[in-house]
Amino acid sequence: MTIIIGMEGSANKIGIGILKNGEILSNPRKTYITPPGLGFIPSETAKHHQGCVLEILDEALREANVSLKEVDAIAFTKGPGMAAPLLTVALVARTLSLMWNIPLIGVNHCIGHIEMARAITGANNPTVLYVSGGNTQVIAYLEKKYRIFGETIDIAVGNCLDRFARILMLSNDPSPGYNIEKLAEKGKKLLTLPYCVKGMDVSFSGILSFLEERANNLLKKGEYTKEDLCFSLQETIFAMLVETTERAMAHCGSSEVLICGGVGCNKRLQSMMNTMCEERCGRLYATDERFCIDNGAMIAQAGYLMFKCGITTSLKDSWVTQRFRTDDVLVTWRDD
Known part of the structure; x- marks a missing residue:
């Protein structure tokens, strides 16, 4: 014991x-x-x-x-x-x-x-997307190490979400990312945002700067709602993450994806990743807020x-x- x-x-x-x-x-x-x-x-x-x-x-x-x-x-x-x-x-x-x-x-x-998510889901040898407030990495295991195939070159995806929530003055209870997710579910109008994938790496600071400069003005003019901006942000940054994860899957010949980290609770991210996995005849593994x-x-x-x-x-x-x-x-x- x-x-x-x-x-x-x-x-x-x-x-x-x-x-x-x-x-x-x-x-x-x-x-x-x-x-x-x-x-x-x-x-x-x-x-x-x-x-x-x-x-x-x-x-x-x-x-x-x-x-x-x-x-x-x-x-x-x-x-x-x-x-x-x-x-x-x-x-x-x-x-x-x-x-x-x-x-x-x-x-x-x-x-x-990673090990908590593997234990809970039963994923064998997946390509891992680790997304949190301080980290964004695409990972695969090889020869006694978890190898990083791609990562953020500036701020983490969770940090991007948190800072955007501050722009909109959203509540931090239970978390900024959760409140963005709930608003995004009601968004209907997509704002074109900078899409920055550099090989296997991603960058979120440009998206955040774009929104810092324009978000309040767009809201004042009534062109977009808070819900629209949250929807647009999620769709853009999650598409970047799905793209780099798919590329890592192809490189490794993997048929499994495991999402872990605090942002991994997001249902929209899980849905987008699941669609990609199904198109590749693969499988997605994810957990809820208890373990993400x-x-x-x-x-x-x-x-x-x-x-x-x-x-x-x-x-x-x-x-x-x-x-x-x-x-x-x-x-x-x-x-x-």
């Missing part, structure tokens, strides 16, 4: 998940939400995490009916992410490790998303796979980093 605690807090969500032999026993989380028009500042986000991390830990242990003396390892997000929130969670993980003599496992945030959005169980899942291979992190190596690439990790737990 192997029990792993996973601790995630790389951005505005803090979550703690507990797994027993790969089975999720608990997975509570809390989100730091700011007023409309504002993003979240790292230092303020860290204060939020500091204020509720022990409460979430207690909730996770009670729900799982597990005590700390039964835990075999504590997995925590090593990076990438925002420095202050990462440090907050890593400090708690280190403290618990020292107090209870429990091994630590530093987990790559992106790998956590940052959570502790995904860190526990990656930690569980690493622990089974004998991977742990010494205290002196339990530092965190804002830059920790997906393809920096040696994936020793896969034998395919």
Whole structure:
């Protein structure tokens, strides 16, 4: 029997998940939400995490009916992410490790998303589209590494959505991207936006700049509604993601696509990707907000796979980093 605690807090969500032999026993989380028009500042986000991390830990242990003396390892997000929130969670993980003599496992945030999604969906060896607030990557596994075939060359797709939500002064509750998705469902008029795919890479800053300059004027003139602008943004950026993912599928000879990361919850993105997969006689795998959005169980899942291979992190190596690439990790737990 192997029990792993996973601790995630790389951005505005803090979550703690507990797994027993790969089975999720608990997975509570809390989100730091700011007023409309504002993003979240790292230092303020860290204060939020500091204020509720022990409460979430207690909730996770009670729900799982597990005590700390039964835990075999504590997995925590090593990076990438925002420095202050990462440090907050890593400090708690280190403290618990020292107090209870429990091994630590530093987990790559992106790998956590991938392995959680693979476990939940049963996807075998898919082409992965990883889309979140801080990351946008097209990934495929080869020879003990998750190789990045394409990525954003500037801002992540989730960051693009978040910043556009600020332009429209949309609520951040439950998330800017969700509120854009709901408005986009009512949009009818498509605004032509810059479409920027460069080989396997994508760029979103030009689209955002275009909208920053014109959105309010278009709304004032009544040419487009907020719903139309949200619809136009989604259709454009998601088409870019589907195009690069399809190209990676063709290169790898893959028949599966797995979407993970917070933006992966978006039903329109899933629909567009599913259409592409069906046209290629392939299959789409995706999850809902329980596992797409940052959570502790995904860190526990990656930690569980690493622990089974004998991977742990010494205290002196339990530092965190804002830059920790997906393809920096040696994936020793896969034998395919």
